Amino acid sequence: MGAAHVRTLSTLVSGAEVTRVYDLDPDRAAAVAVTAGASPAPSESAVIESPDVDAVVIAAPDPLHAELTLACLKRGLPVLCEKPLATNAEDARQILEAEAATGRTLVQVGFMRRFDPGYLGMRRALTDGDIGEPRLLHCVHRNPSAHPTATSDGIVRNSMVHELDVARWLLGEEIVSIEVRSPHRGEGLVDPQLATLEMASGVLVSIEVFVNAGYGYDVRSELVGTAGTVSLEPPVLTSMRQAGRDAETVAPNFVARFGEAYRAQLAAWVDAAAAGRVAGATAWDGYVAGLVADAGVASLRTGERVPVELPAKP
């Protein structure tokens, strides 16, 4: 993911230059850095403290997100942190406080779907009044196969969390409860998962997450309003008629599906960071997504509906 961000920043985004690259594997850091005319750095802190670094993209393993974000905040640097912002609510809370202490808005969380032209089209359909008042949102998130390290909780925290943020962002309101169930029986990865969210206004959200769906990477969504519905359409370039079928290709992975969203997110972040703002999901959004994911994990274990209680926004 980090390498992809470097490539996007250095080839498709103006207004920023990649100057330092760190990776646990120094050869990899060097290889990536050279493609962007940047220098490899010997450590994370060497990046964060480098005088030619004005802003930082964090695409490290999840458990390092909070620590690195805090280090950036300490130096007053704008950060684009891949989701999740932190692996527990306490760490996320600390980031909120550390950011508040700077008196600035420095942290953006990488919920890139907020920049996807399709999701933006859905939201515009809603705000333009094309579909009336929202009543239901249906979400489907499928991966071709689970990463070998995938866990049942991780499906909630890493995959479903995108849908949790989409629900909040698209509907413009908070989640008040979550219920996560699965047809899975016995040992092994609890997959697929079927969640129902209740929003503050009563709107209900159904979410399927299936990380071993087999056939491809497929993200679908339909927002149902009182006057009509709007659906996300998967990107399709060509169709082929062959051997009794008329077929379209399904995106193989998230890069193929959300490449433009990642680019637009980086471009918006670069401009926003230069102006002292953020352009997408804030630390608060990352914190709330994490709280709802915690509730989702709890629900997955019991099968019961779990209320989500948010503290006051700092």
Add this chain to the structure above:
Amino acid sequence: MGAAHVRTLSTLVSGAEVTRVYDLDPDRAAAVAVTAGASPAPSESAVIESPDVDAVVIAAPDPLHAELTLACLKRGLPVLCEKPLATNAEDARQILEAEAATGRTLVQVGFMRRFDPGYLGMRRALTDGDIGEPRLLHCVHRNPSAHPTATSDGIVRNSMVHELDVARWLLGEEIVSIEVRSPHRGEGLVDPQLATLEMASGVLVSIEVFVNAGYGYDVRSELVGTAGTVSLEPPVLTSMRQAGRDAETVAPNFVARFGEAYRAQLAAWVDAAAAGRVAGATAWDGYVAGLVADAGVASLRTGERVPVELPAKP
């Protein structure tokens, strides 16, 4: 509905003749009868007892279904009864017993989707192994607008009940629990409704029913398996590109959407009745659908998941 059945039987189905027609409104009965070369009957019992009646289609108001079906069973006549078989479990139970007492299988319930070429294609995809083992089923049922007499419970009993039967028929197993929720707040029709079913094997089913969806009559379904998914496609004859849009027409009502299913159901029933069998949903299927709908109504009131317990099949 009765008039539509008469027209279908007399023009598109071979092997049967419409001989008697009854309607509460004698003028209407006469008008319908004449189109089919049949005679109007002065009462329901005049139909059932007529010597030139070998089988009966019941499309009366719901509260009369059980009584009329029992009257037909008494005379040993094959019956195609529009769903619901009865408006309460006790009446449906009586029908089961009355039919068992005849020693024959005489009652078919009008769950016509079992005859829809699209649903049959979905089931074939499953039984042919095209999508692997089933895990989830998503169902959407939308009407353009609620009938003036619609009630919140009636949405479960009259609309959602189709999805309940589809789930049992498609997956070939029983429903063990149902949960029905709604984004609706305050007074008035509790619509849309979002239900989750759990099947005996663990497979989960999500169901949206929205009787005031506004834009048209739209029934969708996607069955998700371990090796792929199969989706119902709405029937489309033409598309039109005009004024910045590329648009397909949505069916205005169930007749436009399920006309072929109704025809195929009647044709199969006529052949089956002549052979002393039924060709689709049995009285047991109608009884079970009613029990699950009862549980759904209970869930709608409390928002809690309600288990479904089936008695032994007689």
Add this chain to the structure above:
Amino acid sequence: MGAAHVRTLSTLVSGAEVTRVYDLDPDRAAAVAVTAGASPAPSESAVIESPDVDAVVIAAPDPLHAELTLACLKRGLPVLCEKPLATNAEDARQILEAEAATGRTLVQVGFMRRFDPGYLGMRRALTDGDIGEPRLLHCVHRNPSAHPTATSDGIVRNSMVHELDVARWLLGEEIVSIEVRSPHRGEGLVDPQLATLEMASGVLVSIEVFVNAGYGYDVRSELVGTAGTVSLEPPVLTSMRQAGRDAETVAPNFVARFGEAYRAQLAAWVDAAAAGRVAGATAWDGYVAGLVADAGVASLRTGERVPVELPAKP
């Protein structure tokens, strides 16, 4: 084809009874007859002269169409003759004259697309003014593989002829010239063929016919007007997502694609014949289609545009 018509007439069409069946192969005739409660006949004339025959469907080999139609006209019987009406203009002309001599309209030609719900939807879009004034019509006709007896001329006369009739019927005007070309080089079947028709008003029609298209039976059409376009959509029941593809099944043959058109044609013909009329393409339409096909064959040989000159309609 004959067997299919018998099955449709005896199971899906009211108002008619199949009484006599003739086939060159008496066993086949007997087998088909029994399914419809009919008797096999020892010869074509035995059918035509049978006292219990009121109307005749001709689905014999093409070279017999004219002779059999004339025999029916002699007895004053309504005829539904599969296209082509005749294999040469002279024979078709004789039929026109023989029919005129009866003072009645007895001959209907089996251009079943006029009864296809999709084509009817296209025509309605035009007549309702939805797409403005017509300017272009694009037609595609593909078969999975050529019949072993297929000839280059036969592609024009048997396949393209459907498109010729569609153009006349849809646009409501005559064809004034035809040009037929092919990418084929060297020996063998001249396939695919690309034709351009000019209509009396100037409207141009592009036609692809490809009888060895391989992948399935696929008929497409788009009518382009000054205010929009209307396109035929192929019938699709389900879609399947599997192995990186989202695919719909293409119809394997014309029965799967046009079954409803064949049924509706027979039903309309039965009603019309009973009323002393025809309900679709007339003998004149069959004659004109043949004349245009003759011009198409001439064009195919030279590659040049060939004008179509119609005699006065009798």
Add this chain to the structure above:
Amino acid sequence: MGAAHVRTLSTLVSGAEVTRVYDLDPDRAAAVAVTAGASPAPSESAVIESPDVDAVVIAAPDPLHAELTLACLKRGLPVLCEKPLATNAEDARQILEAEAATGRTLVQVGFMRRFDPGYLGMRRALTDGDIGEPRLLHCVHRNPSAHPTATSDGIVRNSMVHELDVARWLLGEEIVSIEVRSPHRGEGLVDPQLATLEMASGVLVSIEVFVNAGYGYDVRSELVGTAGTVSLEPPVLTSMRQAGRDAETVAPNFVARFGEAYRAQLAAWVDAAAAGRVAGATAWDGYVAGLVADAGVASLRTGERVPVELPAKP
């Protein structure tokens, strides 16, 4: 178009900097220049002769293309020239010779569709053997409404010319004849136009160009091979179900449809120019497209097929 190129170059393309901008309207030049951190130039030659200009994008009115390209060649500068390369064959021929005289490949013509992901997908389907040997190519090019200055010849030279280049590039062979006809009668713009191309191998290409199609900007293409077909799918982000319709939005203009193609073209050109190459259509491609367009204009006037004769490639 020039302003769009400046914006794309300065925000979405790395490896190049916009330094000078010229426009006939100095205020406009200044306004565009400022967005890119560039300086306005007082004349075309001031751009071409500027020491901080290493390569030039020409998006001037068509009649200036040849003259400006020649001026760039004189200075040995790489050029990306919007199509057409020249407004007559003689001027294009001069460019070919001037470029040959430099001993380098400096001229790229802006046939951006060669960089569109959809067209690239079509070509890959062909080169991967997915559809067998090509036989036919169908192309449709529709604009919502003609530019007020549009002429009948201009439709061939400015719109159809894209399809001419696509046919050559996609099929990898030359056009040997062109025929252009129209349903238009009487005075006014001869629109729509229906062309048929014959390629060297015999493959036939049908082209519709309709600049007053009304409903939107719509470019379609289907390549028909011996084993299947591949079709361009228009980009769609969302679909909306409303008021009896299930509708997708049609792109309003070429920027919405081909934005990514323009970006990719500029990015590839920048990299290629830095390496002393071109990355898309060459001056020869621009010259040939112009020759075929000349033949198309001749055909439009007579309605007859016009052979295309290419001189030897220099």
